[in-house]
Amino acid sequence: MQKLIKNLFDAQRKHFRKGGKLERLYAFFESMETVFFAPARVTQLVPHIRDHLDVKRYMASVVFMLLPLLLFGMYNVGYQAYAAKQLNPGHFWIFWFGFKTVLPLVIVSYVVGFAWEILFSAIRGHEISEGLFVTAMLFPLTLPPTTPLWQAALGISFGVVIGKEVFGGTGRNFLNPALTGRAFLYFAYPSQMSGDAVWTALVNFKAGAVDVVSAATPLVVAAEAKVHGAVEQVLADAGYTFNTLFFGLYPASIGASSAFLCLIAAIVLMILGIASYRIILGDILGILVMGFIVNLTAGESSAAYLSLNPFYHLIIGGAAFGIVFMSTDPVSAPDLHISRWIYGFLVGVLTVVIRVFNPAYPEGIMLAILFMNVFAPLLDHMVISIRLRNRIPNV
Amino acid sequence: MKTLTIKKGYAFNIAGPPAADVVERPSPPRIAVIPHHLRFAKPRLKVAVGDPVNCGSVLFEDKRNPEVKFLSPGGGDIIEINHGPRRTVTEIVIRLDEDEASETFESLSEADLERIHRDHLIQMIIRGGLWWLIRQLPFRDYAKPSSRPAFTLVTLGGKEPFRPLPEIYLNGKTDLFAFGLKLLEKLTGKAPLVCAPGDGDAIVRTLPEHITHVVNGKYPAHDPGTILYTLKTDPSHANAWYIDGQDLLLLAELVRTGKFPTRRIIAVGGNSTPLPGHYLSRLGVPFSYLVDPGKVSANTRYVSGGILTGYTGSPGGYMGLFETSLVLIPEGNTTEFLALFNPGLKKPTYSRSYLSRINPKPLIFDCNRHGGDRACIACMHCADVCPVNILPEFAYKAVLAGEVEEYLAHGLLDCVECGLCSYVCPSKIELTHTFMRAKADYVKAQDK
Secondary structure (H helix, E strand, O other): OHHHHHHHHHHHHHHHOOOOOOHHHHHHHHHHHHHHEEOOOEOOOOOOOOOOOOHHHHHHHHHHHHHHHHHHHHHHHHHHHHHHOOOOOOHHHHHHHHHHHHHHHHHHHHHHHHHHHHHHHHHHOOOOOOHHHHHHHHHHHOOOOOOOHHHHHHHHHHHHHOOOHHHOOOOOOOOOHHHHHHHHHHHHOHHHHOOOOOOOOOOOOOOOOOOOOOOOOHHHHHHHOOOOOOHHHHHHHOOOOHHHHHHOOOOOOOOOOOHHHHHHHHHHHHHHOOOOHHHHHHHHHHHHHHHHHHHHHOOOOOOHHHHOOHHHHHHOOOHHHHHHHHOOOOOOOOOOHHHHHHHHHHHHHHHHHHHHHOOOOOOOHHHHHHHHHHHHHHHHHHHHHHHHHOOOOOO | OEEEEOOOOEOOOEOOOOOOOEEEOOOOOEEEEOHHHOOOOOEEEOOOOOOEEOEOOEEEEEOOOOOOEEEOOOOEEEEEEEEOHHHOEEEEEEEEOOOOOEOOOOOOOHHHHHHOOHHHHHHHHHHOOOHHHOEEEOOOEEOOOOOOOOEEEEEOOOOOOOOOOHHHHOOOOHHHHHHHHHHHHHHHOOOOEEEEEOOOHHHHHHOOOOOOEEEEOOEOOOOHHHHHHHHOOOHHHHOEEEEEHHHHHHHHHHHHHOOOOOEEEEEEEOOOOOOOEEEEEEOOOEHHHOOOHHHOOOOEEEEEOOOOOOEEEOOOOEOOOOOOEEEEEEOOOOOEEOHHHOOOOOOOOOOOOOHHHHOOOOEOOOOEOOOOOOOOOOOOHHHHHOOOOOOHHHHHHHHHOOOHHHHHHOOHHHOOOOOHHHHHOOOOOOHHHHHHHHHHHHHHHHHO
C-alpha cells in the first residue's frame, strides 16, 4: 500500500518538477504528497529539533471534527425532504438523498476553492496552505441545501479570493474566508439564501415537478412570537422543542443545525488546543449575558422575542456552529489571550443584539463575527500597548 | 537562599540522558579551537599552519579589542586552519605533543586575592586568555572590562538536554569554586548570585553556603537571561555578567595556579549515543574521542552545546570553547507514511495534538522539521512558551519591518535565544534565528 502510493507520486513527480508540463501545479502536487508522506526536510538553523505539530495537522483536526456535522447534515437534509412528503423510506434512503444533495456542494466548494488556491500559490510560489481544507468544508455546511451549485462556486470564489488571497493568503486575511463567502451570497442572492422556503431540499418524484416546502425557521418563529414570556412554547408548538433544536433534526443550513455535535467538537478541539477556549467561552458568555440583559428589558408592550430564554440563543440558528468553527479561526480572531476573551464576548453580545433588534437579519452570528473580525487588530493593538507599558526597557 | 519560579518554558522529556558517573577519556592526538562560535568576536590570527605552540600561547586576538587574546588549549603544532564563508575562521587544529610545553602566568593565593586591585586582576585574566568566559547580557558577548554589572550570575546546570550535572563537575572542587566566587566579587564589587536548578537537590544540599538562588521551572529556567528577567526591576539592571559554573572553575584554576586550564567535564547524551555519560576530557576535544564513531549510525546529527542552542558538527568535528555537552540524535531525514493521521504516542510536542502528551516515557527527538513553511496562523504557542514574555509573533513582524524602536519596545533584547518559539511553531517560522540576527545587527549598528 505504502509502496504503491509512493510509486504513484514518484512516477508523477517529473511532470510537476521545473520544466515538466505541469510545473505550475507543483504546489498542488506537494500538498497532496505531504498528506501521505511527511517530508524529509531537516533543520538547518537553531533549534535543531522541532515540534511535531504543523499547520497540516492543526487544520486536519478541524476538518476531522467537521465530518460528523457533515454526515449528520446529510442525514438531516434527507430527513427533512422526506418528512415534507410525510414519507419514511428508512435510514439508508434518507441518508442517501442527503448524500447526493450535499456532496455536489462539498465537491464544488473544494474544487473551486482549490483552483483559486493553486492559482495563487503558483503565482506567489509558495506551498498550499491547509487553511483551505477547512474553509472549503465550512462553507457548504453553512449553505441551505437548496443552494444552486453555481452559487456555491461563486460564494467560495468570493470567500477565497476577496476574503483571503487578495490580502496575501492564509495567515494574512482579516476576515474569515468561509463566512465572507457566505455573507456575499446572503446579500447577493437573498431569495435563495434566506426566507422560509430554502431550508428543505425536495425529493423530486416526478421530473419537472415544481414544489416548495415553506416552514418558518426557529429564528423567525421566535422573532414573530406574540406572547410575552412564552416564546419557548411558541417554538415548541411550531415543532422546535428544546431537544429538536439541541440535536438539530430540523430544517436549517446543511451542517449548522446540531448544537449537540458542535458541543462535542468544541470540547475535543479545546482539549486538543486547536480552538481557543477563550473565544468559545467568551462567545457563550456574551450570548448568555446579553440574552439575560435583553430579558430584563422585556415587558408586556415590547416584542416577545426579548423574553426568550438566553440558552435558546445558543441552540437556535447557526450560533453553535459559528461559535465553535467560525469565531475561533485563529487568523481572523485577535491573537492575544485577553483580546480573545473580549472578542468572544462581543461576538456573543452582538449576535443577540442583531437577532433581537434587527428584523432584517434573522441570524446575527455571521455578521457579528465578521464585524468583530474587523475590530480584532484594534483589540490586539490596545492590549499590546498596555502590555508593553509594563515592560522594563533595556535601553 | 531565595527561590525564583519561572512560570513559562517547556520540559523536554527526552531519551538518552547521560549517566551520572565520570569516565576519563584518553588524551586525543589533536584538538581544535573554533573561533566562529564566539559570535561577536572578529578574530585576527597570530599563528600560521606549521607554527609550534605551547599550551597558553596566543592563537588569535579580537580585532575589536586587541588586548583580548585567545590562547591555545594545548601544546604542539598548528596543523590546519580552516575557513568558512567570508573567510571566517572555523577551526584552528592543533596536533598535540607527547609532553606539552605550557606558558606560565601570574598566580594568586587566597590572601593575595583579598589585596589585589580590580584592574590588576582583570589584566591577569585577560593575559591568561580566559576573559571570554565572563559574558555580558543582553547580547552575550564577552564582558566589557570597564563596565560595572548590576548583577553577576553564576549558573549551575540547566534544563537543556543535556548539560553536565553541577554535582559532578563540582565534586571535590568546592574550594576552587569558592575561590572563583571571591574572584568574581573582586571583579564586580558585588557578591555574585549563584543560581541552582530547583530539582537539583543534590547540588543544593552540597553547596548550601554558596547557592543564593534556587530556580524552579522548565527549560530555559536555568538561563541567565531568564533569571535576570525575573530579577530586574529597573532599566539599569539590564547590564549583567554571567558565567557557567564549570567555566568559573577554569577561571579560578587559572588565577590560583597560573596555568592555562584545559580540563572539562562533557556530558554526552541523546538516544543515538552508544554510551551516554559524563566524560572528563579537555577543551577542543574531537567528537570521535567522546563517542566511538564506529558505533554511531549513519543518519545521526552531532550537536555540540545543546539541541536547542548548540551547533551542528560533522562526525569529525570538535567541541567549541563554551560547549560542555554533545548530543547525538537521529537526523530524521526520511519521509514518514501517513504521519498526518498518526495519533502520535511517541511524537514529542508542546501542543496537545498528539497522544505523547500523556505518555510519561522519554521520547526520541529528531532533526526533521515536521512540516512545511507556512504563514503564521496565530496559534500563540510562541507567546505561551516564551520565558521572558515577549510576543514573538509581533516582535518578529517588527524585526521584518525594520522597526527598531518597536522591537526594542517588545523586549527583543530580553530574548534568551532559547529556541523555544521556533521549536513550538507549527508554521516552522525561524523566529529564534531572526531574533538572534536582529540582536547581532543591533550590536553592530551600536559599535559603529
